[in-house]
Amino acid sequence: MSSYGYSVNTTPWAKSTSKDGNLILLKNPFSCWASTIGALNYALTEKSQYNDVDVSKATTIVEAAKKNGYKVSWISNQQKYDFPTGIIADISDRKYWVNQYLGQKNQFFKLR
DSSP, X not given: OGGGTOSSOSOHHHHHHHHTTSSOOOSSOOOSSSSHHHHHHHHHBSOOTXXXXXXXXXXXXXXXXXXXXXXXXXXXXXOOOSSHHHHHHHXXXXXXXXXXXXXXXXXXXXXX
């Protein structure tokens, strides 16, 4: 991220907004997990590195929103997987998988 000193201007808004004092950039940020899937499990549920909650029994952000009367739409640019994020997404009221056919053979353009 260029806002942290990377030479390519990848985060121009964050970089300019942090300079005028309207955005705080953390000095020593770190991920709660080494992989994206693990980090999302912690970000989307009550599970964290600081508690002993079993991630399979942890309340999700989708469940919390629905319990409080919200309708939840899940929009993902990823494929639908059965990993925990896909399971969390399935709880949503509406689901949109932008790249649902990524990696599959295109059935519309078969070579003859």
